Amino acid sequence: PQQTATNDVHLFKDGQEVKPSEHIQLTSTSPTTTEVQIIKAKPEDEGEYTVVIDNKEQPLMKLKVHPKPVVRQEMQLPKTRFNEKETLTIVCQFDATPEEPFVFLHNDQPIxxxxxxxxxxxxxxxxxxVKDLRPEEDEGVYTL
Structure with a gap:
């Protein structure tokens, strides 16, 4: 059989062409096999995947991605009531390095x-x- 070059294989997700990248890789493993690899699949990778080889569309798979459970974390908060001008320190320790960077929020707004x-x-x-705590301005819910 004649080898199919990876540039002759076109991958589609939900009808839109997906170009190979660091995240999605196409590798020819034999004359008749091209491997599709999704590195660190995320929920947004879900969809109906097809390939087009020699202008012929072939169904490939329906991909469902389950979010990885969040790594257990412990948050240390010395107290919940503070006086004006005091300093608030919140420490959040994870068992392992989270895959996605987290952002601190104050009342659902990035800090x-x-x-x-x-x-x-x-x-x-x-x-x-948070140094020199101010009433109203610093009150609220802090999340990570």
Missing amino acids: VADSRITTTVENNKYTIV
Whole structure:
């Protein structure tokens, strides 16, 4: 059999062509086989996949991606009530490095670091420090 070059194989997801990348790779493994590899599949990779070889469309698979469970984490909060001008420090420790970077939120809005607020990420530990606490401005729910 004649070898099919990977550039003759076109991959489609939900009818849209998917170009090979670091995330999705096409590799010819034999004259009649091309391997499709999705690196670190995510929920947005779900869909109906087909391939077109020599202008012939072939159904490939329906991909369902289950989100990876979140790594267990412990959040340390020394107390829930603070006085004006005190410093709030929240430390969140994970068992393993999360695959996706996390963002600190205050009342569902991303926290912007400034002279009073710092966020750090070291290995598996996420820390936020809010100095010189201000009533109303700093009150609310902090999440990661």
